Amino acid sequence: MSPKNLWTRLTKSLLHNSNGEASNRYRILRRNIFILMILITIIPLIIMAGIYQHEYQSSIKKEIVNPLKTLANKTKHSLELFLEERLSVIRFIAASYSFEELSDQKTLNRIFNVLMDEYCCLVDLGLINKKGIQLSYVGPYEFLGKNYSKQSWFHEVVVKGNYISDVFMGYRQFPHVAIAVLRRTEEGRYLILRATIDTSKFDNIIASMQLDQESDAFLINREGFLQTPSRFYGKILDKYPVSFPMGNYGPIVVEEVDPQKRIMLIVYVPFTRSDYIMVLTKQRSALLKPWYTLKTKMLIIFAISVITIVLIVFKLTDTLVKRVKDADEKRELAYKEVQHTHKLSSIGRLAAGVAHEINNPLAIINEKAGLMKDLVAYDDQFWKNEKFLGLTDSILKSVERCKEITHRLLGFARRMEVQLVKLDLNELIQETLSFLNKEALYRNIVLKLQLTDNLPYIVSDRGQLQQVFLNILSNAFAAVEDGGEVVVTSWEEDLDTLGVSIQDNGSGMSEEILRNIFDPFFTTKQKGGTGLGLAITYGIVKKMGGEIKVKSKQGEGSIFTVYLPKKAKIGPGE
Amino acid sequence: MRNLKILLVDDEVEFVTTLAERLELRGFRAQAVTDGESALHIIESDPPQVIILDVMMPGMGGLEVLKRIKTQHPQIHVILLTGHGSTKEGIEGMQRGAFDYLMKPINIEELIKKMQDAIKSQP
Numbered sequence: 001m002s003p004k005n006l007w008t009r010l011t012k013s014l015l016h017n018s019n020g021e022a023s024n025r026y027r028i029l030r031r032n033i034f035i036l037m038i039l040i041t042i043i044p045l046i047i048m049a050g051i052y053q054h055e056y057q058s059s060i061k062k063e064i065v066n067p068l069k070t071l072a073n074k075t076k077h078s079l080e081l082f083l084e085e086r087l088s089v090i091r092f093i094a095a096s097y098s099f100e101e102l103s104d105q106k107t108l109n110r111i112f113n114v115l116m117d118e119y120c121c122l123v124d125l126g127l128i129n130k131k132g133i134q135l136s137y138v139g140p141y142e143f144l145g146k147n148y149s150k151q152s153w154f155h156e157v158v159v160k161g162n163y164i165s166d167v168f169m170g171y172r173q174f175p176h177v178a179i180a181v182l183r184r185t186e187e188g189r190y191l192i193l194r195a196t197i198d199t200s201k202f203d204n205i206i207a208s209m210q211l212d213q214e215s216d217a218f219l220i221n222r223e224g225f226l227q228t229p230s231r232f233y234g235k236i237l238d239k240y241p242v243s244f245p246m247g248n249y250g251p252i253v254v255e256e257v258d259p260q261k262r263i264m265l266i267v268y269v270p271f272t273r274s275d276y277i278m279v280l281t282k283q284r285s286a287l288l289k290p291w292y293t294l295k296t297k298m299l300i301i302f303a304i305s306v307i308t309i310v311l312i313v314f315k316l317t318d319t320l321v322k323r324v325k326d327a328d329e330k331r332e333l334a335y336k337e338v339q340h341t342h343k344l345s346s347i348g349r350l351a352a353g354v355a356h357e358i359n360n361p362l363a364i365i366n367e368k369a370g371l372m373k374d375l376v377a378y379d380d381q382f383w384k385n386e387k388f389l390g391l392t393d394s395i396l397k398s399v400e401r402c403k404e405i406t407h408r409l410l411g412f413a414r415r416m417e418v419q420l421v422k423l424d425l426n427e428l429i430q431e432t433l434s435f436l437n438k439e440a441l442y443r444n445i446v447l448k449l450q451l452t453d454n455l456p457y458i459v460s461d462r463g464q465l466q467q468v469f470l471n472i473l474s475n476a477f478a479a480v481e482d483g484g485e486v487v488v489t490s491w492e493e494d495l496d497t498l499g500v501s502i503q504d505n506g507s508g509m510s511e512e513i514l515r516n517i518f519d520p521f522f523t524t525k526q527k528g529g530t531g532l533g534l535a536i537t538y539g540i541v542k543k544m545g546g547e548i549k550v551k552s553k554q555g556e557g558s559i560f561t562v563y564l565p566k567k568a569k570i571g572p573g574e
Numbered sequence: 575m576r577n578l579k580i581l582l583v584d585d586e587v588e589f590v591t592t593l594a595e596r597l598e599l600r601g602f603r604a605q606a607v608t609d610g611e612s613a614l615h616i617i618e619s620d621p622p623q624v625i626i627l628d629v630m631m632p633g634m635g636g637l638e639v640l641k642r643i644k645t646q647h648p649q650i651h652v653i654l655l656t657g658h659g660s661t662k663e664g665i666e667g668m669q670r671g672a673f674d675y676l677m678k679p680i681n682i683e684e685l686i687k688k689m690q691d692a693i694k695s696q697p
Contacts, residue, residue: 238612292695318577356657359657359678359679360586360589360657360678360681362678363585363586363589363657363678363679363680364588364589364592365590365679366679367589367593367596367679367682368588368592370592370596371592371595371596371599371681372643374596374599374600374604375599378599402679403677403679
């Protein structure tokens with residue numbers, strides 16, 4: 001709903017208050033204002049809270065994630081260093097000794113013993129020739145003469161010059177890693193030196209990370225098989241159950257849901273020289289504990305603010321709508337009062353006219369009957385004396401009754417008498433228009449005020465003048481279509497007279513109607529028109545010593561012009 | 575009291591002549607005229623003691639007649655008759671020197687009583 005639409009609806013709901021629907025309209029108005037205000041206040045609050053939460057979360061995450069990254073990276077370095085050291089030793093041996101020396105079992109044995117002293121974790125060492133045949137071997141197994149030419153690692157070492165295997169279970173079910181280097185001798189022969197390393201050292205390095213209960217660190221290979229035992233995901237060579245990013249990259253942090261339905265923060269660091277990936281995982285809940293406590297606090301503050309806002313808005317809306325309703329009711333009441341006065345005064349005028357006209361003949365009847373009674377009463381000889389006296393008495397009694405009625409009517413009319421006060425005509429016009437503003441708004445009637453500033457005060461009857469303008473304006477409003485235009489203009493006509501014109505672009509009037517509009521009981525309204533409005537208007541204006549003029553053209557509109565003396569000269573009027 | 579000279583002024587001929595006759599029957603000397611000018615004329619030639627004067631008359635209105643009577647003959651008592659509802663006219667008349675006012679149709683006994691009061695109030 002666009003704001004304009006909403007506004008139209010709001011105002012419409014205000015304006016259209018036929019009594020039955022009035023309460024409903026105020027309810028809708030109240031609801032709309034309430035919703036609007038709640039939206040205006042709470043949306044920014046939510047946005048702010050959201051942004052704050054997001055910012056804080058990401059900064060807290062960074063703070064927590066960075067040490068994790070560093071730790072994973074450091075461990076990866078240690079592991080890689082460990083492997084690299086072994087590889088370089090083997091490479092060194094392959095470079096320092098000739099093929100013959102290394103193929104000699106005794107020399108190899110000696111070298112292996114030295115290595116065992118200097119470098120931990122070596123399990124065996126052997127020389128393999130170009131064809132993949134194990135020429136010499138030192139270690140716990142019987143590998144001498146074994147042919148490796150069909151194995152993939154052999155081809156890899158021939159191509160790349162060195163090789164580090166994935167972890168595999170040796171013959172005794174210990175996890176091992178095989179490393180191999182290739183050297184081309186001066187004579188153009190291949191020399192492949194292969195050693196096996198016990199990976200228990202990996203576990204030591206990982207243990208030195210001193211991880212807590214909610215964390216886990218292990219190696220996987222590129223196929224996703226565990227290379228070291230994992231606290232959460234099983235033993236060596238089990239499949240790592242979480243999907244992980246492939247490719248060579250720096251430390252990368254992801255959030256994943258693991259098979260136990262825990263949200264894990266996982267750091268992956270791939271090795272540069274081998275196919276291992278260092279994995280460090282930690283339960284997010286553990287990581288974000290400080291964040292959650294803050295979030296709870298924030299939620300409480302948020303909830304309190306929202307409740308406060310809702311309460312305030314509710315109270316405010318209530319007060320607002322009540323005020324609007326009060327104002328409306330007051331206006332309605334004032335309007336009704338004016339209408340009532342209007343009605344009363346027209347009745348009063350009628351009553352006064354009738355009473356006055358009847359009083360004179362009644363007085364004659366009274367005197368004639370009185371004279372008859374007198375004549376009879378003064379003449380003792382009159383026949384049927386009693387009968388005549390009875391008749392005249394009953395006439396006189398009836399006259400008395402009529403007199404009571406006319407006097408009562410006159411008493412009623414007396415209340416409508418004129419009271420002269422000093423008043424500002426523009427103010428009076430605007431006050432009168434306020435009774436019609438609602439209708440104008442509702443029917444989209446354009447009300448143009450062209451009031452001349454600083455008009456001199458006039459002395460006149462406020463209520464009667466109000467009635468004059470109300471009558472003319474009501475007619476103008478009735479004449480225009482919805483969306484029509486009514487122009488009210490005021491000016492100083494001459495030293496003694498002010499002018500007010502009310503122009504509409506409504507239906508206009510025919511010549512015939514124009515001739516009759518000021519006649520009592522003449523109306524063009526289908527229903528509800530008494531035909532007294534303009535008659536009374538005319539009467540009042542005349543009584544004030546003013547003039548009223550009408551110009552109208554059918555289909556083009558009408559213009560009523562009222563000329564009022566600055567000081568009302570009260571005359572007999574109608 | 576009887577033999578009191580009364581002038582009745584009202585534009586309704588039937589009313590004013592009948593009322594005059596009734597007053598004659600009661601022993602007053604009542605004379606009726608139907609407009610302000612002739613009333614003023616009679617006052618000049620033969621001034622009455624009490625004038626019963628209608629407020630609403632064509633030509634010279636009752637209040638105008640009252641004004642002239644009071645300026646020239648302040649000793650003459652004037653009782654106003656109004657057919658109109660407005661007590662204001664009555665009160666205005668009394669402010670201009672009328673003794674009292676009565677609303678039409680009048681009760682003759684009441685009229686006589688008011689005239690007697692007026693005479694009694696004469697200094």
